Amino acid sequence: MALVFMQQLARYLQRELSDIYSPGEIVALSRLLFHELREGLPSMVATGKCNHLSATYSRAASFLMNEGGGDIPFFRPESVPRDSFLMNDGGRDTPFWDVGKVGAVAEVVRRLKTGEPVQYIVGRTEFHGLMLHVTPDVLIPRPETEELVAWVLDELPPGKLKLLDVGTGSGCIAVVLGKIRPGSEVYACDVSERAITVAQRNAHENGVDVHFFVQDILAPLPVSPHLFSPVTSTVSSSITRKGVSLDVTPALAFENGSFHAVISNPPYVLESEQEAMEANVLNHEPAEALFVPDRTPLLFYERIADFSSRLLVKGGLLFFEVNRSKGEEVRAMLLERGYRNVELRRDMAGNPRMVRAVKP
Template structure:
């Protein structure tokens, strides 16, 4: 327990007691390669000088409020390991529920899926690993993000075709073949919500993947909805993650656009988080 205790003592000024313990365990697992059980049960384990230096460098970065996932260079999503850095958003647990919804709807069904604004590739890759009958594509405006996504697909042995595209471009839909499923977790945080956000998000995660203008909060949903109506096959489905304060507005937008069926779902915390829209 000495390793964990020593690291906790260094982290306590940065985190609450529970957070410091969790971060210390994750940090020591990463640096040493020992399992959580080994670290907690074997009091004779000690860090080498090189490992201690690596831990110290990580703690220095954590003191700047840099997210642990960036410091470690990896995170877990839907039971898979993903490489992450400042070029992509850190995958959130709520997004796993969007993947679960699609997986349940299309399990054992041969279908074509495209993920817009893919970022780290977490949605597309998780679907590729859980929908073996599906053909998966994914796109992003950022070539930097696509570099991370491709590396993650290779790391997870997932068959996903990535390409660069701007979903806000009026000509984008013309480049797509008819498709069964469109999924997206696009930017949806309003500029005026910045004041309530923590610095570990504002200062480190890519703003291009987060924010939309206050005057047009559903900018991406309108654009993606138009693409979906133009390129989804009959009875094809659009799935999106949304701003929890814009659930009713997003549902109403899709209904007014002409989707035949629109469903809003809450996440495990009770927040409006996901919308599914079916093309007639």
């Protein structure tokens, strides 16, 4: 029965969004929304995260409950098998397509038509098997970054390691590393205090211990023996989200040669590439996490490579996600700085998007 529900949802989305999304994207949207419907999307509507239901409910209901002019039996409670009902808090059976769910789907569709990413609408996304919260303060994790994480996990040596994620955003890289390598000590930084708050929540809700701190990596850094010396941070030491107190660590002092791997997915989209970008990305995702000046396309890579050469142990690993047009330049830059075994790897789409280097 669940398959029938999802097929019905997919048909509705196809009808409403076919001029915006490809068939594959609509199938993916259907799966995500179906999951969210089971997890409480209507409650998001009730709390104000989705609005204007009165204006959109009738239109959605007329389609979902009467597609093509013919009544759809499984939308009538008396015709739905008992095992296809969901239990509400009062212990009474409720049809899957109740008023709240139909209205929630309609509101999501309305917002999708404005170009707002569905991940921001529902407030979360899946990454490497984990559910992560996302807000407009952080980039939506991409499949390419999942491929980077998979490569990192394949290359990391066994044992308890010390790892650093630079420009953590939602915390997707750091949280996965901490989850899969629980004996390791994972640190993650970002210039955005709001991003750190999102990342900390993701670590907490996935049961992962990650040390987060705010750091502008382009700011002057101290000389040896320490990097990222303690600084005054404007981030509150305790931030409350849904009644949970989340500690946010100020910038820490790291000894040279103390990390086994540094991983980063820094800003790499050239400002001149904005014209070719999708509007849903350009108008909704944080520009400071996306763009780099055309005149200095390797700005963040050079900075991270420089301080990583001090932070990493001998044989330590440096991983980057890169602009597909700048992979060879990043590789050459790392070789010039003395890194060895520098490899540029292609993603599943065939684009050169990942680089790994080894500190000699």
